[in-house]
Amino acid sequence: MILFDTxxxxxxxxxxxxxxxxxxxxxxxxxxxxxxxxxxxxSSQRAVDLAATFPQVYAVVGIQPNYVAQMKPGDWERILTLSTADKVVGIGETGLDRYWDYAPIELQQDYFSKHIQLSRERDLPFVVHCREAEADVVDLLQREAEQAPFKGLMHSFCGTPETAAACLELGMYISFAGMLTFKKNDELRETARLIPLDRLLVETDAPYLAPVPQRGKRNEPAFVKHTCACLAELHDKTPEEMAEITAQNARTLFQLN
Known part of the structure; x- marks a missing residue:
């Protein structure tokens, strides 16, 4: 099996x-x-360092929305520099979060747009974090799409079918994490069933949210196989087939072919 933890x-x-x-x-x-x-x-500097250490690891650099209010002078300039480092394949994670009250939504929106602009400049996809902010994220993505094309993905997707459809219409990829395997998440599984095969990705978000049957443990990249198997069942594929589909999609998006 060939897997890609995005x-x-x-x-x-x-x-x-x-x-x-x-x-x-x-x-x-x-x-x-x-x-x-x-x-x-x-954290982005550490990601670049880890990519330099492990042949199979690549880095994505950015400021997560909950941390934009804590940025020190020069932090964004560091991201700009790191975005040109060897084995950096994406920008983020960026996005919007209304669950935690760590940063004003206006500041989050400003940096969300800055990350998208940087992704265009570097010709790299951007990675979107969205928590209790689906309408805001879709609105910002639609406004950005009017200005210039972009490429990106919704990470750890747990939104509605309507949000998924809006993101797909904008050319986004949809990535599913361990929540897809949780017993209570029937609606999320039904949404995942609707995503076209050529837009699907899988991830762990390790060390968080380990999938069934590892739930409650520290999550790690090896566990991505469980989410992939769940996704395979939803699309009437074998785990091996879904692993190859999602890995190829990831290689295409992150230009690793």
């Missing part, structure tokens, strides 16, 4: 004790590529 946070403290072993377990599980995602300037 979203993990390998720089997190949870992986300090066994980061090397975590990557090794991912390889043993068939995960050939892992994207480690920045959430701050420091």
């Amino acid at each position: 979203h993990a946070h390998l720089d997190e403290e949870a992986f300090h004790p066994d980061r090397n072993e975590t990557v090794e377990r991912a390889l043993e599980a068939g995960v050939q590529t892992i994207l480690t995602i920045g959430t701050t300037a420091d």
Whole structure:
């Protein structure tokens, strides 16, 4: 099986004790590529460093919306510089979050647009975080699309079919994480069933939200196979077929073919 984990946070403290072993377990599980995602300037630097350390790891750099109010002078300039580093394949994670009251929504929107502009300048896709802000995200994406084309993905999607349809219409990819496997999430599985095969991605968001049957444990890239298997069942594919479909989609989006 050939798997591609499109979203993990390998720089997190949870992986300090066994980061090397975590990557090794991912390889043993068939995960050939892992994207480690920045959430701050420091985290993005660590992502770039990890990409330089592990052949199968690539970096995405940016400021996650909950952290934009905590940025220090020079942090955005650091992101601009890091976006040109070797093995950086995307911009983010960016987006909007109304669940946590960590940053004014206007500031989040400003930096969401800045990340999209940077992704255009670098010809790299952007990665969208959305929590309790679906209408706001869709509105901003639609306004940005009127200005110039873009390419991006909705990470850890848990929204409505209407939001998914709006994002697909804008050319976005849709990525599913461990929540897809949770027993209560029948509506999310029905939404996932509606996504065209050529727009599907899978991820872990490790170390968070481990999928069934690993729920409650620290999540790690090796566990992406469980979400992939769930997605395969929804689309009447074998796990191996869905792994190849989602891996090829990820390679296409992140220009790793």
